Amino acid sequence: MPEFRTEEMVLNMGPQHPSTHGVMRFVVHTDGEVMRVAKPDVGYLHRSIEKIAEKLKYPQFMPFTDRIDYLAAMNCNMGYAMTVEKLAGIEVPPRAEYIRVIASELNRIASHLISVGVMGLELGAVTPFLHAIRERETINDLMEELCGARLTYNYIRIGGVAQDLPAGFAEKTIEFLDHFVPAVDEYNRLLSYNKIFVKRMADVAVISAENAVDYGLVGPNLRASGVKWDLRRDEPYSVYPQFEFDIPVGTGEKGQVGDCYDRYMLRIREMVESSRIIKQCLAAVPDGPVQTKLPASLKVPEGEAYVRTESVRGELGYYVISDGSDKPYRLRIRTGSFSAMSIVELTSRGLMIADLVALIGSLDVVAPEIDR
Amino acid sequence: MRRYFLNIWEAISTIAKGMGVTLVHFTPARKSITIQYPDRTPVPVVETLPERSRGMLTFDPDVCDACSMCAMTCPIDCISIDRERVEGAKGFVLKRFDIDMAKCMYCGLCTEACPVKPKGLEHTREFEGATDRMEDLILEFIDEKKHRELVEKALKKAEKLKAAQNEE
Ligand code: SF4
Numbered sequence: 001m002p003e004f005r006t007e008e009m010v011l012n013m014g015p016q017h018p019s020t021h022g023v024m025r026f027v028v029h030t031d032g033e034v035m036r037v038a039k040p041d042v043g044y045l046h047r048s049i050e051k052i053a054e055k056l057k058y059p060q061f062m063p064f065t066d067r068i069d070y071l072a073a074m075n076c077n078m079g080y081a082m083t084v085e086k087l088a089g090i091e092v093p094p095r096a097e098y099i100r101v102i103a104s105e106l107n108r109i110a111s112h113l114i115s116v117g118v119m120g121l122e123l124g125a126v127t128p129f130l131h132a133i134r135e136r137e138t139i140n141d142l143m144e145e146l147c148g149a150r151l152t153y154n155y156i157r158i159g160g161v162a163q164d165l166p167a168g169f170a171e172k173t174i175e176f177l178d179h180f181v182p183a184v185d186e187y188n189r190l191l192s193y194n195k196i197f198v199k200r201m202a203d204v205a206v207i208s209a210e211n212a213v214d215y216g217l218v219g220p221n222l223r224a225s226g227v228k229w230d231l232r233r234d235e236p237y238s239v240y241p242q243f244e245f246d247i248p249v250g251t252g253e254k255g256q257v258g259d260c261y262d263r264y265m266l267r268i269r270e271m272v273e274s275s276r277i278i279k280q281c282l283a284a285v286p287d288g289p290v291q292t293k294l295p296a297s298l299k300v301p302e303g304e305a306y307v308r309t310e311s312v313r314g315e316l317g318y319y320v321i322s323d324g325s326d327k328p329y330r331l332r333i334r335t336g337s338f339s340a341m342s343i344v345e346l347t348s349r350g351l352m353i354a355d356l357v358a359l360i361g362s363l364d365v366v367a368p369e370i371d372r
Numbered sequence: 373m374r375r376y377f378l379n380i381w382e383a384i385s386t387i388a389k390g391m392g393v394t395l396v397h398f399t400p401a402r403k404s405i406t407i408q409y410p411d412r413t414p415v416p417v418v419e420t421l422p423e424r425s426r427g428m429l430t431f432d433p434d435v436c437d438a439c440s441m442c443a444m445t446c447p448i449d450c451i452s453i454d455r456e457r458v459e460g461a462k463g464f465v466l467k468r469f470d471i472d473m474a475k476c477m478y479c480g481l482c483t484e485a486c487p488v489k490p491k492g493l494e495h496t497r498e499f500e501g502a503t504d505r506m507e508d509l510i511l512e513f514i515d516e517k518k519h520r521e522l523v524e525k526a527l528k529k530a531e532k533l534k535a536a537q538n539e540e
């Protein structure tokens with residue numbers, strides 16, 4: 001019998017591939033159906049947002065923060081505003097703080113909905129995605145009422161928020177939440193407990209707590225590996241300390257701690273926790289102004305500041321250096337998706353090719369956030 | 373062996389559960405939430421959008437006082453303003469006010485910066501700006517005729533002011 005020549009095959013997945021979230025490329029070295037390694041190649045969506053910041057005045061940069069992570073624009077707005085406020089010593093009125101938290105948590109639900117919907121979509125279940133999108137649509141409508149845009153909100157300002165809550169916003173939000181929490185159960189019946197889905201996700205691409213910390217994973221991906229670390233709780237900012245909410249962590253309910261299923265389920269749980277925060281927040285919003293009056297040309301004193309907030313994809317950090325002028329001297333953004341990409345190479349070793357999609361989906365990376 | 377059949381049974385039963393959820397959506401208890409855009413909506417979509425919706429920009433030359441705050445605030449320079457001083461009148465008179473809607477990112481910073489009330493520059497709710505020529509998206513608000521009108525208006529205003537001062 002002639003001997004079969006076996007050799008490694010190199011496959012390109014992306015840059016334009018329907019199951020990668022945006023434009024990114026994986027160089028997959030395969031041995032049959034099994035991957036030797038998948039190397040992520042990022043940078044296709046680099047828009048030099050950090051450089052743009054150096055050319056713009058502080059308030060002018062706000063719309064660009066929308067585009068760092070287009071699924072969680074509110075959280076990105078908030079992080080930037082907080083950094084400049086820290087550097088310039090600007091006080092935020094309490095009402096604005098509450099509105100910020102309401103908006104960012106709503107945004108967190110919207111983003112997680114996309115994330116869990118897309119996870120199903122990538123594994124071949126199309127219907128659940130439409131259910132998720134349907135719920136998100138209501139959030140988009142609420143956001144449009146609040147700030148006039150559906151995706152790139154540009155709502156939070158340095159020193160507050162752009163506009164007060166519109167009339168009837170609180171009632172509509174509560175109505176949505178009352179509908180949404182039972183809808184999560186429905187969604188679970190539809191997808192989360194589906195045996196085929198569970199089999200595809202459980203025990204796949206396990207990331208141990210040690211590796212998660214070593215590779216700098218943040219946010220839901222870190223917590224799914226069993227590390228209880230949430231900046232909203234561990235390094236509280238804004239008005240988060242006043243609210244009661246749990247930090248879900250991965251428990252390995254269907255497989256091992258830190259597998260794809262844990263990362264998926266964690267997001268479902270976080271949506272419910274976010275609903276709790278919004279409800280408490282709406283009940284506690286004080287009256288008052290929503291914006292501090294700033295000078296027409298905002299000059300920020302010389303110095304540097306780093307502020308990190310818990311965005312939807314984990315720690316979102318802004319580092320601003322000011323030389324005392326009205327433009328940042330340097331601005332640097334640290335995002336969760338970037339570090340999540342770094343662990344793909346390690347985790348992909350020995351996975352089936354089809355599971356790579358599950359891994360990427362469960363890490364919930366957003367391409368523009370990787371590259372900025 | 374038992375495990376094998378159990379797996380099959382679990383797969384079937386959980387799919388059935390999911391199908392149950394789907395079936396509920398066929399009953400009249402769940403109304404359809406989609407609409408037939410654009411031609412079969414009961415009212416035009418524009419009218420259903422909330423008040424604050426940020427659509428195409430609109431400009432009112434008659435209230436604008438040509439301060440050019442909006443052009444300076446825009447992060448991507450899509451507003452171009454030319455203005456000139458007119459002999460005998462105070463301040464500036466607009467000669468050109470163009471907004472490049474193709475560049476605009478609908479951020480709303482310019483409308484926030486406008487100091488006059490009512491605002492000279494504002495978002496409408498109109499969002500259907502698709503066109504097959506890029507140039508159509510450059511909105512030119514001041515033409516020759518409007519410019520002359522504005523000059524006359526400025527002169528008249530100055531005259532009135534002078535008359536009022538003389539009376540005193
Ligand atoms: S909406 Fe934003 S991008 Fe558009 S003209 Fe105004 S400031 Fe410029």
Ligand code: SF4
Binds near residue numbers: 435440
């Ligand atoms: S900011 Fe308002 S008043 Fe000033 S030039 Fe622009 S539209 Fe006119």
